[in-house]
Amino acid sequence: MQTNLADFIKHTPDGQEADAILRSCVHCGFCLATCPTYQLLGDELDSPRGRIYLMKQVLEGQPATQKTQQHLDRCLTCRACETTCPSGVRYGRLIDIGRGVIHKKVTRSTRERSMRYLLNKILPNRSLFTSLFKIGQFFRPLILGKLKKSIPAKIPNSRKWPTKKHQRTMLVLDGCVQPEFSPNINIATARVLDKLGISLITAEKAGCCGALSYHLDAQQDGLNYMRRNIDAWWSLIDEKKNTQPIEAIVITASGCGVTVKDYGHLLRNDPAYAEKAKQISALTKDISEILAAETVNLATLLEKSGQYDKTKLAFHSPCTLQHGMQIRGVVEKILGMTGFTLCAVKDAHLCCGSAGTYSILQPILSQQLLKEKLINLTAEKPDQLVTANIGCLMHLQSGTSLPVRHWIEVLDDILSNHSTQNHK
Template sequence: MQTNLADFIKDTPEGREADAILRKCVHCGFCTATCPTYQLLGDELDGPRGRIYLMKQVLEGKEATAKTQLHLDRCLTCRNCETTCPSGVQYGRLVDIGRKIVDDQVPRPLSQRIVRDTLKETLPRKSLFAPAMKLGQMVRPLLPQALKNKVPARQDAGAWPTTEHARKMLLLDGCVQPSMAPNINTATARVFDALGVQLIIAPKAGCCGAIRYHLNDHDGGMDDARRNIDAWWPHVEAGAEAIVMNASGCGVMVKDYGHLLAHDAAYAEKAKRIAELTKDVSEILPDFEEDLLKKLHGKIARRVAWHPPCTLQHGQQIRGKVEGVLRAAGVDVQLCADSHLCCGSAGTYSVLQPELSYQLRDNKLASLQATNPDMIVSANIGCLTHLQSGTQTPVKHWIELVDSALMSATG
């Protein structure tokens, strides 16, 4: 694709990156075949190729409009198109750049600004989100369905292991997960404890930065990244082997720290090292597979439907690892039809684009339920909450399944 970027962007780091991405696109349209919003709406401008044209026009100096903004807002940033693209177009990075420029040019209505500002100022702050979620859970039966969908029933976190181990890894506590599903972190810690690894939570680490960054507050998102790097760095210097992610949405963001902070002289090298150390749980546990299977004393008699989050299979390009761990433990793991498609959660998307989000959720649940599972398992808090809001079948993080099996085996 030939480009002629406008003066306001062409000599900036973002402009040079956008230009390189645009030049890779060959207009083939393979991306439209796997784009969830294109499949629902059938509009070229609601598919990756059409959105690339819109962003190209803005980057070349054409004034953005509210219509441009709408089509970019409808994008889930699922990055399914990246997996499909034969030319390696890094659409996710391009849309982050394009959305920010469009938002700078097109003032949003007051109602949109209030919702978006509330999300980016409340969700990343545990001091605000935790009491709000606790209150919501207390009055959950009285909430309207739209709010109830976002407030999971209160969950017991269980005990955090206290054994000291020579092997140590960091665990990102996260911002919303400790309040919405606290057992995920404690289950992860218990599984690693059983395998002789101590997980450490750095107290000053918090939101990975994805919420603010993907709501076009790039400075705020990168400030979150810097805070986490500062919190983790002493543990890295002390020999922490990895930074463990059990929320794939956080994992894809932290793995991008090196890229996002590449031009920050004070943080570039540290950010690169943090990104290298960051691993999804499913990337680590295969190394312990033999020990894990011995401790499980046989098979887990469960039939589960596995929903791979987009941030895992497309963002991090991790496929097959969760299924491998579970199947080795004897779990009957089923992948549903169109398992590559997004469930509609997509961070804050289910709040900002509820109609499309719930269509995608219902389509995904129909496919998952068709496998006749005892349980649905996934790997991201947003997916878990979103899917559970539409079904009575239990929806859990896959690490909780491993944890419960280990506790049964040792109990």
């Protein structure tokens, strides 16, 4: 694709990156076949190729309109198009740049600005979110309809975080909403790794990965959350200050993982953080990657436990896992080692409609995608649904009576001699 970027962005780092991405697109249209919004709406402006044309026009100096912004807002940033694209177009980065530019040129309605402001101020702020969440749980019995489903009941848990006792140590990101919505996920992760001879620790001052703000027209806020995490982790990572630095940063929410793995790129132009961010990204691993490297030891543990569960599971692979981080088939292989029967899932590459705050900001499209995803996930009548991202977990659970859990929790059940049927 030929380009002629306008002077306002041509010589900036974002402009140079956008120009290279635009030039890599060859207009083939393969992306249309795997774009969820194009499948629903049939409008090419709601496809990756159409949105690329819209962004190109704005970056070349043509006026940005609310219509332009609307088409970009409808994008889930699922990045299924990147998996499909034969030319390797980095669409996810392009739409981040495009949205940032258009945000400065188009004024949103008061309602939209207010909603995005509240989401940006509440969700990444763990102390504020926790307080509001507990109030919601207290009044949950009095709430009716869909709102009640969005506030999970208190989750009983008799399992505890194991004490640190191994030389091998890894660090886990707590994140912002996961500790309240599903605290058992990281506890299960710590317990599984403990059995593999790895201690899992947290950093008290770490918090939101930055993705929520970055995708809510508040890119600087998002970058600041990234810097805060780097500061919180650095003393544990720096070999000059720590004789036994951590081995990896473990991520149990793939939506966070795809962002933390990108810290090095997003902060590449920050002289104070560029090198640190690069090291952070290199250390970051999804929990599936950690366990994939421990399959021999994991197989031994499973054999000793004698617990090979025949529960029928359907696995929803989040877009951030399969398209963002390009991790496919790894979780399924690990679950297969335990004896679980894994259901085949039609159109497994398509998004469930969660996509961070998308389910709040684009509820109609989100619910359509959720309905289709649940039809495909439940086609073979599984006993449970499992996934690898807290946003997907909560979104799926809002539409089904089947239990929806993180896959690491069911693995912990097996290794701890607990039947997954207990959670039905």
